C-alpha cells in the first residue's frame with residue numbers, strides 16, 4: 001500500500017474520533033508549546049537587552065553585590081551599602097581607572113513638573129558628574145551645581161511635555177524631604193528599551209547613608225559604584241585590579257554578608273550573565289517539556305492500543321482482503337505520526353501565539369525561534385513513531401481468523 | 408485427471424490436509440481431507456456444527472496453514488508461501504464472503520467494494536469505476552455512497568459479494584453467506600452466486616441448509632473433520648468448466664483423486 005493511501009485512511013480514522021484525538025495530542029501540544037513560548041520570550045528578552053547594549057560599548061564597569069536566590073535560577077542584586085568612601089578613593093587610585101562614580105539609591109516618592117506629577121517609577125541615584133564621562137547626552141550636560149539633576153530619556157518621556165534641559169523638577173523623597181532641581185541634561189538610555197526611568201542628583205547634596213567601617217569610623221557607603229576607564233582597552237586590566245582590591249583590601253569585603261559576592265561587571269559580563277540565565281532556564285524548561293512529551297507519547301501509545309483493540313475485527317477484514325502485516329503496521333504508524341505531528345504543529349502555533357502575547361505585553365521584540373520550530377516538528381514525528389511502534393506491531397500481529405470470529 | 412477425457416485445471420487442490428489445534432488434547436479440526444475443485448465449479452460444504460467446515464475454508468482461503476498435507480490455490484502451494492505472499496494471494500486470487508458480512512463500518516459501499524484494491528496500489532480513479540460496475544452487477548448501482556449501517560442485511564451481503572469480486576478472483580469462498588438472512592433474501596443472494604458461477608467464477612460455499620447447498624453442483628459432507636461423502640447433483644451444466652474430481656477415501660497419500 002502506498003503512503004498516500006495510508007495517509008488518507010489514517011486521517012479518516014483520526015477524524016472519526018475528533019474528541020479523542022484532540023485529547024490525546026494535548027500532552028504533546030503542551031510540551032511543544034512550552035518550549036516554543038519560552039524560546040520566543042527568551043529570544044525577545046535577549047534581543048531587547050543584549051541587542052541594545054551591544055550597540056554601544058562604553059569603557060565602564062559596574063561594581064555591585066550579588067547573591068543567588070534561595071529558590072529558582074538566576075542572580076539577585078543586593079542593595080546593601082557596603083562600598084565606602086575609602087573604597088571609592090582607593091579604586092580611583094588604580095592606574096587604569098579614570099573615575100569612580102558612586103551610585104547611591106534614593107527613595108523618590110514623587111516628581112512634579114509644573115502641574116504634572118509622577119509617583120514612584122523613577123529611580124533616583126546620587127552620583128558624581130564623573131559618571132557621565134562616557135554617556136551620550138541627548139541635550140544639555142552633566143550637573144554642576146548642587147540643585148541640578150540629570151535625567152535619562154525614559155524619565156523625560158514620562159511627562160506629557162517631555163522634560164528638557166532647563167526645566168524645573170520638584171522632588172519629594174520617601175522620608176518627606178523635598179528639593180527643587182533644574183534639569184541640566186538628558187542622557188541616552190543605557191540599556192535601550194529595558195532601561196528604567198532614572199534621575200541623577202549630586203551625591204554631596206542628597207546622599208546621607210552611612211555605615212560603620214571595621215575601623216570604627218562612620219562613613220558614607222554605596223550599594224554600587226560605576227568605574228570608568230579612558231579607553232575600551234583599559235577595561236580588562238582595570239577590571240582585574242578592581243577585583244583584586246575589592247577582594248583583598250576593601251571595606252566592602254568586610255562589610256558584605258558571607259553569601260554575597262562582589263562583582264566588577266563590564267557590559268560584556270552583563271550580556272554573558274543574561275545569556276547564562278537564559279541558558280539555565282532553557283535547560284529547566286527543556287526538562288519540563290521533555291516530561292510533557294513523555295506523558296504525551298504514553299497518551300498516544302495508550303489511545304493507539306485501544307484503537308488497535310477496537311479495530312481488531314477491521315484488521316481481520318483488511319487482512320482477509322489482502323492486507324499484509326506491513327500494510328497494517330503502516331496504517332497505525334501513520335496514524336500515530338499524524339497525531340504527533342498535529343500535536344507539534346498546534347503546539348508550535350500555540351507557543352508562538354503565547355510567546356507573541358508575552359513579548360507584546362512586555363514590549364520586547366518578537367523572536368521567531370525557527371530552529372526550535374524545526375526541532376519541534378521532528379520531535380513530533382519522533383513521538384508519533386515511538387508511541388506508535390508497539391501498538392502497530394500488535395495490530396500487525398492480529399490473527400485474521402480470530403479477529404473475524406471476534407464480535 | 409480428466410472428466411470426459413478433457414483436461415481441466417484445478418482451481419484448488421487439497422491433499423491429505425490436516426489442521427490440528429494443540430489444546431490439552433490435540434483437536435483435529437480438519438483431519439486428512441483430500442479434494443480438488445475444478446476451475447469454474449460450484450461446490451457446497453455441509454456438515455454438523457464443529458465438523459471443520461470453517462477451518463477448511465480458512466485453509467483454502469490462505470488465512471490458515473495446514474498442520475500437515477498440502478493445499479494449492481491457483482497452482483501455488485500455500486504452505487511454502489511467506490505471510491506476505493499469502494496476503495497477496497488472498498488479495499488477488501480469492502474473494503471472501505462471510506456470514507456476518509464483515510464490511511468496514513465507516514466506509515461507503517463503494518469504498519468497501521474497492522478495499523482489496525487499496526492494498527494493491529490500484530489507481531484511485533479507476534477504483535471508483537470498478538466499484539460502480541460491481542455494485543451495478545449485484546443490483547446496488549444506486550447505493551454507492553451508503554454506509555453498511557444504512558443498508559439492509561441482504562444489501563450488505565451483496566456489497567460483500569461485490570467486494571469479493573473486486574480483484575477478479577479465481578475463487579470465491581462463502582462461509583454461510585445466507586446464515587444471517589431470511590429465506591427470501593437468502594434465495595436472492597444464492598441466485599447471485601449461481602449467476603457468478605455461470606459467468607465462470609469458482610465457488611466454494613458452506614451452508615447448513617440443504618436448500619442452499621443445492622444451488623451447487625456438488626455437496627461435500629464433513630463429519631468430525633473427515634470427508635464423509637461427495638454428492639453430485641445432476642449433470643454438470645458445462646463440461647468445459649465442470650467440477651473435476653473428488654474423493655473421500657481416507658487416508659490417502661495421493662494428491663488429487665479422480666472421480667470413481
Ligand SMILES: Nc1ncnc2c1ncn2[C@@H]1O[C@H](COP(=O)(O)OP(=O)(O)OP(=O)(O)O)[C@@H](O)[C@H]1O
Nearest residue numbers: 428434435436454455456457458459460461462463
Ligand atoms: N482456534 C481454535 N482453537 C481450538 N479449537 C478450534 C479453534 N478453531 C476451531 N476449533 C475447533 O475445530 C473444530 C472445527 O471448527 P469449525 O469452526 O471449523 O467448525 P464448523 O464446521 O465451521 O462449525 P459451525 O457450523 O458451527 O460453524 C471445532 O471442534 C472447534 O472447536
Ligand SMILES: [Mg+2]
Nearest residue numbers: 460461462582
Ligand atoms: Mg463455521
